[in-house]
Amino acid sequence: MLCQARLTNYHKTKTKIGTQTKWNATYLKLCDKEAMEGSDLCARCAQRPTSARNQITMIHGKLSEEIPYTSRIYGGDWYWDMVQQYGEPLDKQWLELAKQAQLEGEKRAGAKAWRIPEREAGRLKEKKKPERPVRTKEEIKPVEQEEAIDEMPPKKKLPPAPPSQQLPFKPISQLMQESSEEPKMLPTDRQKLWKENGVWICETGFTFAVKEDGGIGKFLGKN
Numbered sequence: 658m659l660c661q662a663r664l665t666n667y668h669k670t671k672t673k674i675g676t677q678t679k680w681n682a683t684y685l686k687l688c689d690k691e692a693m694e695g696s697d698l699c700a701r702c703a704q705r706p707t708s709a710r711n712q713i714t715m716i717h718g719k720l721s722e723e724i725p726y727t728s729r730i731y732g733g734d735w736y737w738d739m740v741q742q743y744g745e746p747l748d749k750q751w752l753e754l755a756k757q758a759q760l761e762g763e764k765r766a767g768a769k770a771w772r773i774p775e776r777e778a779g780r781l782k783e784k785k786k787p788e789r790p791v792r793t794k795e796e797i798k799p800v801e802q803e804e805a806i807d808e809m810p811p812k813k814k815l816p817p818a819p820p821s822q823q824l825p826f827k828p829i830s831q832l833m834q835e836s837s838e839e840p841k842m843l844p845t846d847r848q849k850l851w852k853e854n855g856v857w858i859c860e861t862g863f864t865f866a867v868k869e870d871g872g873i874g875k876f877l878g879k880n
Protein backbone atom coordinates (compact mmCIF):
# COMPACT_ATOMS: atom_id res chain seq x y z
CA MET A 658 0.00 0.00 0.00
CA LEU A 659 1.25 3.46 -0.80
CA CYS A 660 1.66 5.99 1.98
CA GLN A 661 -1.62 7.70 2.94
CA ALA A 662 -0.10 10.99 4.03
CA ARG A 663 -1.46 14.27 2.73
CA LEU A 664 1.51 16.45 1.80
CA THR A 665 2.12 19.56 -0.24
CA ASN A 666 4.95 21.05 -2.26
CA TYR A 667 3.82 24.52 -1.28
CA HIS A 668 6.47 26.55 -3.10
CA LYS A 669 5.59 24.88 -6.36
CA THR A 670 1.85 24.86 -5.83
CA LYS A 671 1.00 27.97 -3.84
CA THR A 672 -1.28 30.68 -5.15
CA LYS A 673 -2.78 33.86 -3.78
CA ILE A 674 -6.32 33.68 -2.50
CA GLY A 675 -8.62 36.26 -4.08
CA THR A 676 -7.25 39.72 -4.65
CA GLN A 677 -5.26 40.00 -1.42
CA THR A 678 -1.50 39.41 -1.47
CA LYS A 679 -0.70 37.96 1.94
CA TRP A 680 -2.30 34.52 2.05
CA ASN A 681 -1.41 31.58 -0.13
CA ALA A 682 -3.32 28.40 -0.63
CA THR A 683 -1.67 25.25 -1.85
CA TYR A 684 -2.87 21.86 -2.96
CA LEU A 685 -2.35 18.22 -2.20
CA LYS A 686 0.73 16.27 -3.11
CA LEU A 687 0.80 12.53 -2.57
CA CYS A 688 3.70 10.70 -0.99
CA ASP A 689 5.33 8.23 -3.37
CA LYS A 690 6.69 5.85 -0.72
CA GLU A 691 5.31 2.54 0.45
CA ALA A 692 3.60 2.50 3.82
CA MET A 693 5.31 0.62 6.63
CA GLU A 694 3.96 -2.79 7.52
CA GLY A 695 1.02 -2.48 9.87
CA SER A 696 0.74 1.27 9.17
CA ASP A 697 -0.78 3.45 6.50
CA LEU A 698 2.18 5.81 6.55
CA CYS A 699 5.76 5.51 5.35
CA ALA A 700 8.57 5.83 7.88
CA ARG A 701 9.25 9.43 6.88
CA CYS A 702 5.65 10.62 7.06
CA ALA A 703 5.08 8.89 10.40
CA GLN A 704 7.80 11.19 11.77
CA ARG A 705 6.42 14.40 10.31
CA PRO A 706 5.08 17.09 12.62
CA THR A 707 1.31 17.36 12.56
CA SER A 708 0.80 21.03 13.33
CA ALA A 709 3.95 22.84 12.29
CA ARG A 710 3.69 26.08 10.43
CA ASN A 711 5.96 24.72 7.75
CA GLN A 712 3.56 23.46 5.13
CA ILE A 713 6.23 21.38 3.39
CA THR A 714 7.48 19.34 6.34
CA MET A 715 4.20 18.78 8.15
CA ILE A 716 1.73 16.02 7.45
CA HIS A 717 -1.66 17.53 6.66
CA GLY A 718 -3.51 14.59 8.10
CA LYS A 719 -4.02 11.29 6.34
CA LEU A 720 -6.03 11.04 3.14
CA SER A 721 -8.80 9.45 5.19
CA GLU A 722 -8.87 12.37 7.62
CA GLU A 723 -10.11 15.91 7.19
CA ILE A 724 -7.63 18.63 6.37
CA PRO A 725 -6.49 20.26 9.64
CA TYR A 726 -7.02 23.98 10.13
CA THR A 727 -3.27 24.59 10.21
CA SER A 728 -3.11 23.40 6.61
CA ARG A 729 -3.46 25.70 3.61
CA ILE A 730 -4.35 22.88 1.28
CA TYR A 731 -7.31 23.37 -1.03
CA GLY A 732 -10.54 22.06 0.46
CA GLY A 733 -9.78 22.50 4.17
CA ASP A 734 -11.71 24.74 6.55
CA TRP A 735 -8.95 27.35 6.46
CA TYR A 736 -9.15 27.48 2.70
CA TRP A 737 -12.92 28.00 2.69
CA ASP A 738 -12.72 30.64 5.39
CA MET A 739 -10.19 32.57 3.34
CA VAL A 740 -12.17 32.17 0.13
CA GLN A 741 -15.26 33.44 1.88
CA GLN A 742 -13.28 36.47 2.96
CA TYR A 743 -11.23 37.22 -0.15
CA GLY A 744 -12.73 35.21 -2.97
CA GLU A 745 -11.38 32.21 -4.85
CA PRO A 746 -7.84 32.19 -6.26
CA LEU A 747 -7.81 34.14 -9.49
CA ASP A 748 -5.73 31.45 -11.21
CA LYS A 749 -8.39 29.16 -12.68
CA GLN A 750 -5.80 26.64 -13.82
CA TRP A 751 -4.61 26.36 -10.24
CA LEU A 752 -8.16 25.60 -9.14
CA GLU A 753 -8.39 22.79 -11.67
CA LEU A 754 -5.07 21.32 -10.52
CA ALA A 755 -6.14 21.58 -6.88
CA LYS A 756 -9.39 19.74 -7.53
CA GLN A 757 -7.51 17.14 -9.57
CA ALA A 758 -5.03 16.59 -6.73
CA GLN A 759 -7.87 16.11 -4.23
CA LEU A 760 -9.47 13.52 -6.52
CA GLU A 761 -6.17 11.64 -6.81
CA GLY A 762 -5.96 11.56 -3.04
CA GLU A 763 -9.49 10.20 -2.80
CA LYS A 764 -8.59 7.49 -5.28
CA ARG A 765 -5.57 6.42 -3.28
CA ALA A 766 -7.51 6.30 0.00
CA GLY A 767 -10.34 4.35 -1.60
CA ALA A 768 -13.42 3.80 0.53
CA LYS A 769 -11.86 5.54 3.52
CA ALA A 770 -11.14 8.74 1.59
CA TRP A 771 -11.95 12.10 3.09
CA ARG A 772 -13.91 14.20 0.64
CA ILE A 773 -14.58 17.90 0.65
CA PRO A 774 -18.00 18.12 2.31
CA GLU A 775 -20.81 19.46 0.16
CA ARG A 776 -21.60 22.09 2.72
CA GLU A 777 -18.16 23.63 2.23
CA ALA A 778 -18.73 24.36 -1.42
CA GLY A 779 -22.17 25.58 -0.42
CA ARG A 780 -20.67 28.03 2.04
CA LEU A 781 -19.50 30.17 -0.85
CA LYS A 782 -23.01 30.53 -2.15
CA GLU A 783 -24.37 31.52 1.23
CA LYS A 784 -25.35 35.10 1.48
CA LYS A 785 -23.16 37.06 3.81
CA LYS A 786 -24.75 37.38 7.18
CA PRO A 787 -25.91 40.92 7.86
CA GLU A 788 -23.44 42.66 10.10
CA ARG A 789 -24.49 43.21 13.63
CA PRO A 790 -25.76 46.70 14.22
CA VAL A 791 -23.36 48.71 16.31
CA ARG A 792 -24.69 48.97 19.79
CA THR A 793 -24.25 51.98 21.97
CA LYS A 794 -22.75 51.66 25.41
CA GLU A 795 -26.15 52.16 26.96
CA GLU A 796 -27.49 49.17 25.06
CA ILE A 797 -24.57 46.96 26.00
CA LYS A 798 -24.65 47.77 29.68
CA PRO A 799 -27.78 45.86 30.73
CA VAL A 800 -26.45 42.68 29.08
CA GLU A 801 -23.15 42.94 30.91
CA GLN A 802 -24.99 43.42 34.16
CA GLU A 803 -27.08 40.34 33.53
CA GLU A 804 -23.98 38.32 32.84
CA ALA A 805 -22.39 39.57 36.01
CA ILE A 806 -25.42 38.47 37.96
CA ASP A 807 -25.17 35.00 36.46
CA GLU A 808 -21.61 34.65 37.61
CA MET A 809 -21.98 35.95 41.12
CA PRO A 810 -24.45 34.88 43.79
CA PRO A 811 -26.87 37.69 44.58
CA LYS A 812 -25.72 39.88 47.42
CA LYS A 813 -27.66 39.52 50.62
CA LYS A 814 -29.32 42.74 51.53
CA LEU A 815 -28.33 43.78 55.00
CA PRO A 816 -30.86 45.62 57.13
CA PRO A 817 -30.01 49.33 57.35
CA ALA A 818 -27.70 50.14 60.20
CA PRO A 819 -29.15 52.10 63.12
CA PRO A 820 -28.51 55.86 62.79
CA SER A 821 -25.74 55.79 65.37
CA GLN A 822 -23.70 53.43 63.18
CA GLN A 823 -24.25 55.30 59.95
CA LEU A 824 -20.94 57.11 60.07
CA PRO A 825 -19.12 58.13 56.95
CA PHE A 826 -15.97 56.49 58.29
CA LYS A 827 -15.09 53.51 60.41
CA PRO A 828 -14.66 54.59 64.02
CA ILE A 829 -11.18 53.99 65.36
CA SER A 830 -11.31 51.62 68.27
CA GLN A 831 -7.61 51.26 68.89
CA LEU A 832 -5.24 54.12 68.71
CA MET A 833 -2.06 52.98 70.35
CA GLN A 834 -0.19 49.82 69.79
CA GLU A 835 2.93 48.41 71.20
CA SER A 836 5.82 49.41 69.00
CA SER A 837 9.37 50.57 69.21
CA GLU A 838 8.13 54.11 69.09
CA GLU A 839 6.43 55.76 71.91
CA PRO A 840 2.72 55.93 71.41
CA LYS A 841 1.64 59.27 70.06
CA MET A 842 -1.63 61.01 70.37
CA LEU A 843 -2.76 62.18 66.97
CA PRO A 844 -5.06 65.13 66.40
CA THR A 845 -7.66 62.76 64.96
CA ASP A 846 -7.56 60.39 67.95
CA ARG A 847 -10.68 60.17 69.99
CA GLN A 848 -9.56 57.69 72.62
CA LYS A 849 -10.66 58.45 76.10
CA LEU A 850 -7.76 58.82 78.48
CA TRP A 851 -7.72 59.51 82.11
CA LYS A 852 -5.27 59.60 84.98
CA GLU A 853 -5.80 57.08 87.67
CA ASN A 854 -3.49 55.95 90.46
CA GLY A 855 -0.56 57.85 88.94
CA VAL A 856 -0.79 56.40 85.42
CA TRP A 857 -2.56 57.29 82.20
CA ILE A 858 -5.20 54.73 81.29
CA CYS A 859 -6.95 54.62 77.98
CA GLU A 860 -10.25 52.91 77.25
CA THR A 861 -8.59 49.97 75.53
CA GLY A 862 -6.82 49.20 78.79
CA PHE A 863 -3.37 50.47 77.86
CA THR A 864 -1.54 52.21 80.64
CA PHE A 865 1.14 54.81 80.32
CA ALA A 866 3.43 56.50 82.77
CA VAL A 867 2.80 60.12 83.63
CA LYS A 868 5.54 62.44 82.48
CA GLU A 869 6.94 65.07 84.76
CA ASP A 870 4.95 67.68 82.89
CA GLY A 871 1.83 65.55 83.34
CA GLY A 872 1.76 64.30 79.70
CA ILE A 873 1.59 60.72 78.45
CA GLY A 874 4.82 58.88 79.14
CA LYS A 875 6.21 55.42 78.56
CA PHE A 876 3.90 52.57 77.67
CA LEU A 877 3.56 50.37 80.73
CA GLY A 878 1.33 47.57 79.57
CA LYS A 879 -2.25 46.53 79.17
CA ASN A 880 -4.64 46.18 82.03
Ligand SMILES: [Zn+2]
Pocket residue numbers: 660661662688689690698699700701702703
Ligand atom coordinates in the same frame (compact mmCIF):
# COMPACT_ATOMS: atom_id res chain seq x y z
ZN1 LIG B 1 4.85 9.10 3.21
